[in-house]
Amino acid sequence: MMKKIISTLLLLNGILHFSNAQEVQVQHTQQADTLTSSQYLPDVTVVGRESRHDIQQMPEVVGTHIFAGKKNALVVIDNVNGNIVMNNMRQVLAKVPGIHIWESDGSGIQIGIATRGLSPNRSWDFNVRQNGYDISADPYGYPEAYYHPPLQAVQRVQIVKGAGSLQFGPQFGGMINYVIRNGSEINKRFSFETQQTTGSFGLINTYNAIGGKGKKSNYYAFFDHRDGDGWRENSRYKTNTAYATYNYQVNDKLKAGVDVLHYEMLSQQPGGLTDAQFAVDAKQSFRSRNWFNMDWTMASANLDYKVNDNNTLNLKVFGLKGDRNSVGYLGNISMPDTINTATLQYNNRTVDIDEYRNAGAELRYLSNYKLGKFFNTLTLGARYFHGSTHRLKNGKGDAGLGFNLDVLSPYPQLTDFKTDNVAFSVENIFRFGKRFIVIPGARFESITGKAAGRLNFNADGTENKIGEMTKGRTFILGALAAEYHIGKATEVYGNITQAYRPIQFADLTAAPTTDIIDPNLKDAKGYSADLGYRGKVKNYLMFDVDAFYLNYDNRIGSITQMRADNTTYNFRTNVGSSHSKGFEGLVEFNPFQAGWFGKKFGELSVFTSYSYTNAVYDNFKIITKDINNHLVETNLKNKKVENAPENIVRAGITYMYKTLAVTGQVSHVSKTFSDANNTVTPNAAGTVGLIPAYTIGDISLAWKFKENYNVKAGVNNFANAKYFTRRAGGYPGPGLMPADARGFFVSIGAKF
Secondary structure (H helix, E strand, O other): OHHHHHHHHHHHHHHHHHHHHOEOOOOOOOOOOOOOOOOEEOOOOOOOOOOOOOEEOOOOEEOOEEOOOOOEEEEEHHHOOOOOOOOOHHHHOOOOOOOEEEOOOOOOOOOEEEOOOOOOHHHOOOEEEEOOEEOOOEOOOEOOOOOOOOHHHEEEEEEEEOOOHHHHOOOOOEEEEEEEOOOOOOOOOOEEEEEEEEEOOOEEEEEEEEEEEOOOEEEEEEEEEEEEOOOOOOOOEEEEEEEEEEEEEOOOOEEEEEEEEEEEEEEEOOOOEOHHHHHHOOOOOOOOOOEEEEEEEEEEEEEEEEEEOOEEEEEEEEEEEEEEEEEEOOOOOOOOOOEEOOOOEEOOOEEEEEEEEEEEEEEEEEEEEEEOOEEEEEEEEEEEEEEEEEEEEEEEOOOOOOOOOOOOOOOOEEEEEEEEEEEEEEEEEEEEOOOEEEEEEEEEEEEEEEEEEEEEEOOOOOEEEOOOEEEEEEEEEEEEEEEEEOOOOEEEEEEEEEEEEOOOHHHHOOOOOOEEEOOOOOOEEEEEEEEEEEEEEOOOEEEEEEEEEEEEEEEEEEEEEEOOOOOEEEEEEEEEEEEEEEEEEEEEEOOOOOOOOOOOOOEEEEEEEEEEEEEEEEEEEEEEEOOOOOEEEEEOOOOEOOOOOOEEEEEEEEEEEOOEEEEEEEEEEOOEEOOOOOOOOOOOOOOOOEEOOEEEEEEEEEEEEOOOEEEEEEEEOOOOOOOEEEEEOOOOOOEEEEOOOOEEEEEEEEEO
């Protein structure tokens, strides 16, 4: 292992010396309306200030990252006309084709998105980042993103589909990065902004921020508070988010910055419903004592060192301290949570606690150099990550009503998980003339996961410990991308990139008497590919259409096996594969900008975003035990992958007159299955069964006046559609999880 790391470092060092020896001045152009592929941007900058466009193509290079040849999108939050306060992702990401969204949390606290037939569960098939560093619980062993920033504080959202694994690591879905405001766009020493929002279901939100820029520094800080009653019964919530960042230009070459964030949240969980209960009243709840809490602190330090005009180094060091806590009655939703007649009290609740302690660093280098007659761009990356998760589960809690994490006896399950990762990446833009570029790349990964602890207590009081597990592995991912520029603003692009999904913590824990983990268990691996055509025509037409293919091998699951004494056990191993293929397309057109009509009374812009996904299992072995204690083998081949709708359509029209904008949007998601067996008829508990197709409409308005003031308003789900987007087998259900009915918001803001 050490020899591989040393050899890689020596290779990178040689490349650095080579690129420095080939220095060349690269000219960069700026356009007020949009970003072209020839522009180079720092990691935080102003995008779209002179434009009303809320969607852009990423430039070829941003900071020290290469985005050329990849399926990507840049969402400018200031220009999104939607319910930003509630993190309404179907409006924010409406123009990113194929984003599947779980809408079971109307508060906007828990965001679940996916693409290309992957799972939206807390966005765990995306590598989720803020300001370029990881914010999920553990990006390798437990990649659920419990925290997402309030979108009012976000300047832009960067999305890379599929090919994000090369520069950013796991997952199959790609990368999503929330870039927080940093004050660099403020042209005075002190500025204050405020946005006050109210709305349906007791919504109150206050966002207040200060920021400024001096000769050598810029800063920004905000505090966001949101609380409400929620649409469903027993859905109260409140969140507080505080953030501060400071950046200082030490000299012409060195810039340093720090940021720190603290987030806390408390949310009442109404639980799921059966299909019969949903049909009667989707608003009702049968869980009044379930609570979910988070306490999240993150910090990072950033150094940018400009070696010369063509060579840049970036170092980012980051840390996370997060606690995820829940208490509630988690029985089947058909079992009422009522007072026990024997004790005259409620039954005891279950307490679960996760403590995440992570630290990491990423060093990146970008070089523009000349090879022969052509200008080229090289980027190198090195990464270290250590994650620690302390998990306490199934604690016997109190019989009360409110949020209380006290337990009456030791936790039955107490486990510790460790993750260590070292990675190196290299990618290079080779230019062949003015039109054609090729971008090969590779990534070296070394991952070690460890698990230890107990699963429960035996009847005699002894500990039922898990078999201590250490899983280490190294591998190399490869990628190749290309672009052919047809004109100044249109291009054909394509890529094929290997990807992986690391073995999860749950795959490293097994009860010794009932479960066995395959000693040869492997990470899920595969690849994704894109072939597309994108660009814009002047300022009136933007488009991006592509075909994609995603191969997902070594999926992990459990199969029943039999011992020599005819007893059975669950064998956790790699059981099969799946693939997704389809089409994604976005077209946005403004006939007024095209000169078809005059602009005396304003202008209209229309868009359509559509995706078709065919996600199926290729070979997925299942072995179960029948009532006669015989093993029965079946296969999920040609079954549809769960939570993978075939069609997602989002279309809208925006009317603009001076500083007024009114947007109407319709979203349609086709039916999908909630389990791999493709069960159509729901079970009695509502945990499996078909998820029907649904169509939702939203209307939003934004008006800026007297330069410093704004009014925003909107109606979400204006037709009051009754629908749900997921079924949960456990928390936060169990049962089907209804989405919110019609609701409104009104917001008033000012900047000084």
